[in-house]
Amino acid sequence: MPSAEPVASRDELVQALLPGFVPAGTAAPLDTAVPRRRVGEARRLFHTCDYTALEHMLPGLIADLRQAAHDARATDAFSPLLATAYQTATSLLLKQHDQGTAWLAVGRAMAEAERSGDPLILASSVRAQDHVLAREKHTEQAVALVRRTADQLTGSYDRRSPEYLAAVGLLLLRGATAAGGGGNRAAAEEFLSEAKEVARYVSLDRPDAWATFGPTNAALHEVSARVALGDVGLALQAAHLLMRRRIPVPERRAALWLEVARAYSRQGRLAEGHRALCVAETCAAQDVRRPAVRDLVAEMAARDRRRTLPGLHRLSRRLGVPA
Known part of the structure; x- marks a missing residue:
């Protein structure tokens, strides 16, 4: 039976994104040093594809930043950090194929970016908004x-x-x-x-x-x-x-091999595509379990009607999308 934890974490993230009230965070520091480190940790979790830990972290982080921004409303010191946290939430939600909540997150990112007056924060929020637009x-x-x-x-x-x-x-x-x-x-x-x-x-x-x-x-x-x-x-x-280069970020390494898998699949080279998927899984297991990749695996497995690639079908069953 699937765990209820991911659903609970998603509900908490949606709650943290809702407008109209300042959620009760665990702390409201007026110094930006600790919040900045926490935002950096959230970005690290995204780049290492630890989406479960990130989904658990984001609601509290956003709540604390909103409280701190509310308490320091005479300045916009927390707006860049809030914008980055909302951008990270948008990226995670898109990975999870939750475009509806991603629109909510990116709207908040844009608002905080404009409040910050920082053109780089604004550019990053525009990038997140663009991602949602393209996905839709x-x-x-x-x-x-x-x-x-x-x-x-x-x-x-x-x-x-x-x-x-x-x-x-x-x-x-x-x-x-x-x-x-x-x-x-x-x-x-x-x-x-x-x-x-x-x-x-x-x-x-x-x-x-x-x-x-x-x-x-x-x-x-x-x-x-x-x-x-x-x-x-x-x-x-x-x-x-x-493939000959060192790619230090797991999310980017997995992205390369997933694109290779898609390319091989387009050519009908399912065996090579399956091998690329296996490499991607070693780079970032949670990234391979997101909906877009599960759809790719399901489609590839369905095309292997004679079941000549048992490993591909084992992968599809492991991801919960048996052909």
Whole structure:
């Protein structure tokens, strides 16, 4: 019997996101140092794909930040932290295929980002909003949103901080993903080209809060865009080059192998696709258990009508989607 804990955690997260009241948190510190560390830990849990722990952590974190922001309402010191917490909640909810609650979370992220007045926090919140738009198939709006926002931030990269470069680069990569998903090849190519230009000014792929932007992640998004556009052969060529690189973030390593699995599946190469899924599971087991991947596994297993790949069917049963 499935545990009731995930449902309870989801309910607590929804409660923490609801407007109209300040939830009772466990603490309301006016110093931002401890909350900043907690927000960093939430981001770490996301990047390591520990979604269960993150779902347990977020309600209390958001409640405490809202209380602290309420107590310090004369300043906007907590708005950047709240915006980042809401962005993280949005990313988690999208992983869980809960678009309805993701809209609530991203609306709060945008409000706090605007309150903060920080263009980098705003760019990150726009990126989260764009992700929700693209997931709901509003790809034209998603592409236009990234274009408008990026046009206000791009340029003079040699004088920008790593945080600035990461915010702009990740926004451009989100635009490439949205364009690729909508079949807009020209926009996808343009966003990828711009993101690669930004990545030239990033010295390495760092395992910290801004880790998910750099040359490697730009290349990984190119793989994703190629798969979405149907350029499966080109996607696999790019992926094979990435397999030789060190990818420090588990969520990004899993993303690579999941795109490889999708590409192989598109080509009808189910055995290779199954092997890629197994590698992804070793990178981040919880990421393979999210709904989008379970759908992919179910579809692949259903196509193996003669059951020539027993390992694929074992995986589908383990994920609760037997063919």
